Amino acid sequence: MSLPEQSEVSAEVKATIAVPTKGSTILTGDRPTGPLHLGHFVGSLRNRVAYQHDYKQFIMLADAQALTDNMDDTNKVHRNVVEVALDYLAVGIDPTKSTILIQSQIPELAELTFYYLNLVTVARLERNPTVKTEIALRGFERDIPAGFLTYPASQAADISAFKAAIVPVGEDQIPMIEQTNEIVRRFNRLAQKDILVECKALVPEIGRLPGTDGKAKMSKSLGNTINLGATAAEITAAVKKVYTDPLHLRVEDPGHLEGNVAFIYLDAFDPEKDKLEEMKAHYVRGGLGDSIVKKRLELVLQEMLAPIRARREELAQDKGYIMQMLKEGTSRAREVAARTTDEVKAALGLSYF
Amino acid sequence: MSLPEQSEVSAEVKATIAVPTKGSTILTGDRPTGPLHLGHFVGSLRNRVAYQHDYKQFIMLADAQALTDNMDDTNKVHRNVVEVALDYLAVGIDPTKSTILIQSQIPELAELTFYYLNLVTVARLERNPTVKTEIALRGFERDIPAGFLTYPASQAADISAFKAAIVPVGEDQIPMIEQTNEIVRRFNRLAQKDILVECKALVPEIGRLPGTDGKAKMSKSLGNTINLGATAAEITAAVKKVYTDPLHLRVEDPGHLEGNVAFIYLDAFDPEKDKLEEMKAHYVRGGLGDSIVKKRLELVLQEMLAPIRARREELAQDKGYIMQMLKEGTSRAREVAARTTDEVKAALGLSYF
Numbered sequence: 001m002s003l004p005e006q007s008e009v010s011a012e013v014k015a016t017i018a019v020p021t022k023g024s025t026i027l028t029g030d031r032p033t034g035p036l037h038l039g040h041f042v043g044s045l046r047n048r049v050a051y052q053h054d055y056k057q058f059i060m061l062a063d064a065q066a067l068t069d070n071m072d073d074t075n076k077v078h079r080n081v082v083e084v085a086l087d088y089l090a091v092g093i094d095p096t097k098s099t100i101l102i103q104s105q106i107p108e109l110a111e112l113t114f115y116y117l118n119l120v121t122v123a124r125l126e127r128n129p130t131v132k133t134e135i136a137l138r139g140f141e142r143d144i145p146a147g148f149l150t151y152p153a154s155q156a157a158d159i160s161a162f163k164a165a166i167v168p169v170g171e172d173q174i175p176m177i178e179q180t181n182e183i184v185r186r187f188n189r190l191a192q193k194d195i196l197v198e199c200k201a202l203v204p205e206i207g208r209l210p211g212t213d214g215k216a217k218m219s220k221s222l223g224n225t226i227n228l229g230a231t232a233a234e235i236t237a238a239v240k241k242v243y244t245d246p247l248h249l250r251v252e253d254p255g256h257l258e259g260n261v262a263f264i265y266l267d268a269f270d271p272e273k274d275k276l277e278e279m280k281a282h283y284v285r286g287g288l289g290d291s292i293v294k295k296r297l298e299l300v301l302q303e304m305l306a307p308i309r310a311r312r313e314e315l316a317q318d319k320g321y322i323m324q325m326l327k328e329g330t331s332r333a334r335e336v337a338a339r340t341t342d343e344v345k346a347a348l349g350l351s352y353f
Numbered sequence: 354m355s356l357p358e359q360s361e362v363s364a365e366v367k368a369t370i371a372v373p374t375k376g377s378t379i380l381t382g383d384r385p386t387g388p389l390h391l392g393h394f395v396g397s398l399r400n401r402v403a404y405q406h407d408y409k410q411f412i413m414l415a416d417a418q419a420l421t422d423n424m425d426d427t428n429k430v431h432r433n434v435v436e437v438a439l440d441y442l443a444v445g446i447d448p449t450k451s452t453i454l455i456q457s458q459i460p461e462l463a464e465l466t467f468y469y470l471n472l473v474t475v476a477r478l479e480r481n482p483t484v485k486t487e488i489a490l491r492g493f494e495r496d497i498p499a500g501f502l503t504y505p506a507s508q509a510a511d512i513s514a515f516k517a518a519i520v521p522v523g524e525d526q527i528p529m530i531e532q533t534n535e536i537v538r539r540f541n542r543l544a545q546k547d548i549l550v551e552c553k554a555l556v557p558e559i560g561r562l563p564g565t566d567g568k569a570k571m572s573k574s575l576g577n578t579i580n581l582g583a584t585a586a587e588i589t590a591a592v593k594k595v596y597t598d599p600l601h602l603r604v605e606d607p608g609h610l611e612g613n614v615a616f617i618y619l620d621a622f623d624p625e626k627d628k629l630e631e632m633k634a635h636y637v638r639g640g641l642g643d644s645i646v647k648k649r650l651e652l653v654l655q656e657m658l659a660p661i662r663a664r665r666e667e668l669a670q671d672k673g674y675i676m677q678m679l680k681e682g683t684s685r686a687r688e689v690a691a692r693t694t695d696e697v698k699a700a701l702g703l704s705y706f
Contacts, residue, residue: 063703064467064468064703067468067471067701067703068471071471071472071543071701072543074543074700074701074702074703075702077702078702078703078705081705102705104698104703105703105705105706107460107461107463107464108460110460110463110464110466110467111460111463111464113463113467114417114463114466114467114500114507115417115420115500117498117499117500117503118420118421118424118498118499118500118501119424119498120498120499121496121497121498121499122496122497122498122499122502123496125499143474143475143476144474144475145470145471145472145473145474145475146470146471146473146474146475146478146502146503146506147467147468147470147471148471149475149499150470150499150503153499154467190424190425190427323705323706326705326706327705327706345457347427348420348424348427349416349427349428349430349431350416350417350420350427350431350457350458352431352434352455352458352676352679352680353458353676353679353680
C-alpha cells in the first residue's frame, strides 16, 4: 500500500472550507519537539501532500515557538527540526511545491509579534480558551512564561506574515484563528487599508487519532505513539499492545468497536474498505479474535510505513541536502514575510530611510 | 552662558556608579512622543553630553516602544524621531562620539524580546512596580495592551543587545533594571556561559525638574514645560507663569524656597552660584520681589537656550544630514545588536546554516 490517494483526502477536507479557492495561501506546520507519528499523518501530513498541488502552501517548523516550554532542552528542538523535515519529505511533501521554513530564521515573525502585542489586551489573551486549556493542562497557573500567554500574537504574526487565507487546525484551535483575525482587523482599521488578510480555519473531517493505549491523544510523552520512522519490529511491538475491547474476552463473545483502537486505526489506514466492513460486522456479532484483527492492522501499517521509512533512511544519509532544502525554503518564505513586515511598519510610521 | 561644564556634571553623577570604568557601555534614550524640554536637559541630556567622552554611549530613539500607547497616532511618533534627534545634536551630543539609533530599524531588538518572554513569568511582570504604577497612572487596569505588560522584556532586549553595563534612569525605574538583570542571569544560566551582561542603574543626583506650574512632573500634556527649542517669546511667557511662593504677597514679606520653581530652576541652571546664594538669602529674609527673581531666571534661560535654539534651527534646514546621521548610527548599532542576537540564538540551538 502506498500513500492514500490524493483525491480521497482532498475531497474529504475541502468540504469544510467555506470558499476553497485554488491558489489560496495555506500556513501549516509543527512544533519540532519529537519525531512525527501516525497521529500527525492522519491529522495533517496526508492533507498537506494533497494541498500542495492546489494551494500555495507554507509549512513552518516552529522552533522558536517550541522553545516556549522547552527552554531547558533547546538541543531537543534543534535536533527535531531535521527529524521533522525528514518526516515531511518521507511522506511525500515536495519542497518544490510546498515552502518549508524554519520559524526562528525569519526575524520578521518576531517583529510582527512585537507590534501585534499592542493590538491585543492582556485580558483578551487570558480569555483565549486554547491558552486557558493549555495552562490548565500544564499546571502553569499564574507562573506561566509570558511567551506562553502571548502565543496568540505570535501565531497571528506567523499566519499574517504569509497572508495565509487558510489555516488547517484542529477544532480546539479555532479560538486561535479568531484571535488572529481580531488582530488582523484591528491592524487594518488602524492602517486604514487592508494590508493583512483574514484567515479561515480548515478543520479536517477525520479528527484526532487516539494513542495505542486508547487515550484520546497520541503523544510521545505518553509512550503511546507509532512514529512514521518506526522500524518493523517497533510496529510489531506497538500493534501487540494496541487497546481493543476489554470486554471481548473469548473469541466467540460479541466485540465492541467504540474506543477500539485497532478498528479506529484500520478505519484510518486500511485501503480495503469493503473487507474492513465485513471484518467489523464479524467482530461485533462474535467469533473474530483480536489476534486476527491485529494481524490485519500490522500488515496494513507495515505496508504503509515501509516505503516512508525507506525514503526517510535514504534522505537521512544526505544531511547536506536537507539543510540546503531548509535554507532555500526559509529564504523564499523570508522574502514574503519581509514584504508584509515592510508594509506593516510603513503603516505604523516606522519607515525612515 | 553655554552648556554646563562637563567636569561639573560628571563628578556629580559618577559618584552614584558603583564601578565607573571608563569605556563601559551606556544605553540611554527617549520615547519620541514630543520635543524635549528643560526636564530632559537636567535629567539626562546634560549628562549624555558629558558621558560621550568617557563611555561607549548608545542613545536610542525608542519609536517602537512609543507605539505601545500611541497606536492611534503613529504619525506623532514618526515626526518626533526627527525632532528629538535635532534636540540631541542641538544640546551637544556628538554623533561621532555617541551612537544614535532608531529602535524600530533594528529587528534584532524584537527578536530578543520574543525569546526573553520565555524567561519571565506573567506573575513577575505584573509585580513590576514600574509597570504597576504606569498602569494605575494611565487607568488601563486589565485592559492594558499586552505590549505594555511585556515592556520589561523589551527593555531587557534593548539593554542587553548592546551589552550595556550602565543605564542612566530615574530612581523609579530601578525595578526595570532589576528585571533586566533577572532575565540576563536566567539566560546566562541556561546558556551555561556569560553571554549577556548585567547592568547597573545610574541615578543622577539632580532629580526630576518640576513643571513651571509647580507640579512634580514637567510634561507636555500638562502644558508646564519649556522646550529646548522654545522661542525667546515662549521663554518670556513661560517664566512669567512660573510658580513661586504663594505666601510671598508683598516684596517685604519673607519668602520660601521650598517648592519655589523659580529658585529650583535657578539652582539647576544659574552658573553664578555665589550670586544665587545671596539672592536666596535676600528672598528668605524679605525685601526681594518675585519680579526680580524671575528677571534673573529669564536672563539665565534665554542665554542658555539661545545657542541651542540657533543650532537646532540651523540643523533643521538640513533634514538630509539628520537622516544620514540616523542611518549611520542605526547601522553601527545594528551590527552590535546582531552579534549579540547571533550569540543568543546559537545558545538556544537556533543556528542552522
